[in-house]
Amino acid sequence: MNQPLAGRYQFESEIARGAAGVVHRARDLITGEMVAIKVLHAEAADEPVMAGAFLDEAEVLSELNHPGIVRPRDLIINGDVMALVMDLVEGIDLRRRLVEVGPLSPAHAAQLGAELSQVLSVIHDAGIVHGDVKPGNIMLPRDGGPVRLIDFGVARRVATTGCPTHGTPDYVAPEIVAGESSTAKADVYGIGLVLFEALCGRNPYRGGSIEDVLARHRSSLPVRPDGIPIELWSIIELCLAEHPGGRPEATALPSMLRAVKPLLSDVAGAALSEPPVLRPRPVSADTALHSADVTPTVVTPPSMEAPDTGEFIDAILADSSSPFPSQEPRKRRNTPILVGAVGLLAIIAGLGFFVLTGFSSSPGVVSEPNGTEESPLNTPTIEETDTDSPPSQEPSEEGAEPSTEPSQEPGDSNGDGGMEDDSGDASDPGESEGDFPGEDLIGSPMPGSPGGN
Known part of the structure; x- marks a missing residue:
């Protein structure tokens, strides 16, 4: 490229090349400094996904400020040219x-x-x-x-x-x-x-x-x-x-x-x-x-259904009508019932005293008995009065909670999952990455070219 990019950046050499673009070493004609410029291939710039990812990278870099992160300097969009100007790391x-x-x-x-x-x-x-x-x-x-x-x-x-x-x-x-x-x-x-x-x-x-x-x-x-x-x-x-x-x-x-x-x-x-x-x-x-x-x-693989034990536990915890209420609320409900029962016994004892001693009841104060005097022995017990108490069937004291662990691990994802292939061919015996930077994602040096970003 002989003409300066945007009339300012003069390309000098290629640093890296990938499927999506090329990274060049260039000189800023205004400041005289050396910079690195990542340029998308024209066909990649026409792809909305590729172009969007390129713009996202520029935006992310602009939000970060640290000596260990390459600083962006300029973003150039001119026709089918998309370029990101960055600091050059020698x-x-x-x-x-x-x-x-x-x-x-x-x-x-x-x-x-x-x-x-x-x-x-x-x-x-x-x-x-x-x-x-x-x-x-x-x-x-x-x-x-x-x-x-x-x-x-x-x-x-x-x-x-x-x-x-x-x-x-x-x-x-x-x-x-x-x-x-x-x-x-x-x-x-x-x-x-x-x-x-x-x-x-x-x-x-x-x-x-x-x-x-x-x-x-x-x-x-x-x-x-x-x-x-x-x-x-x-x-x-x-x-x-x-x-x-x-x-x-x-x-x-x-x-x-x-x-x-x-x-x-x-x-x-x-x-x-x-x-x-x-x-x-x-x-x-x-x-x-x-x-x-x-x-x-x-994401549960299609080959395995998600375990339902977690849903079972959540249903119990969320159900307010569960047959297993806690003991603390039960004690609080029984307290006022006990006080009421004691008061009722006191009233009945008082009425019996007045009847036995021969005092006549004053009209409008105490009603005449209806023929069946309620004995304290027939007073309903607390358990009978407490309508909120649990059924007679009690939960087991040592009952084990249902396990929330799945019965098996999710299966491996099939295919490459959209990942860049950097693992070599099937004949690779496992050496360190033999392919040099630039063959998978742009922005890294290529063999035989000067190092840099």
């Missing part, structure tokens, strides 16, 4: 760093994880989920500054519902595989995988078809490799918990990682020569993905 993304140099040292990985978690904390506080946390979207600045999180192309607001969830299969959280929407805890799951790969040079779930990869996320956990210290592994394992409620918040991770950093080595280990060993996820009482921390509604 450096290399973590995925390429692992391929070209090898794993990070444990201390370096802990520092990187702490910086990444801090960035995600800011994003989550703004009510936004990144949705694609992976090494290819983490920039390591050449000047040694804090890491930068890039590519908000699939970011979404937490309150957004009814939209398809996109992501990279190698880094997608188990609840998303089960059909739920992306949440902040899904980003935390991505942090755990980033730390694992930074230390080993491999993603533990990569290899085979998309269906194989997704199934591993739900059924398996990696076994701790020898090169990962136990202090750091305990944090990684927390992040990789199957249920979102078992993972820490992103806000808690920086302090956790910095606390163990002094115990970690500055010497990097070797990349794993074989695929990581996986073990079955532990079976717990919470076998379903119905954690209280999960905001989205669970």
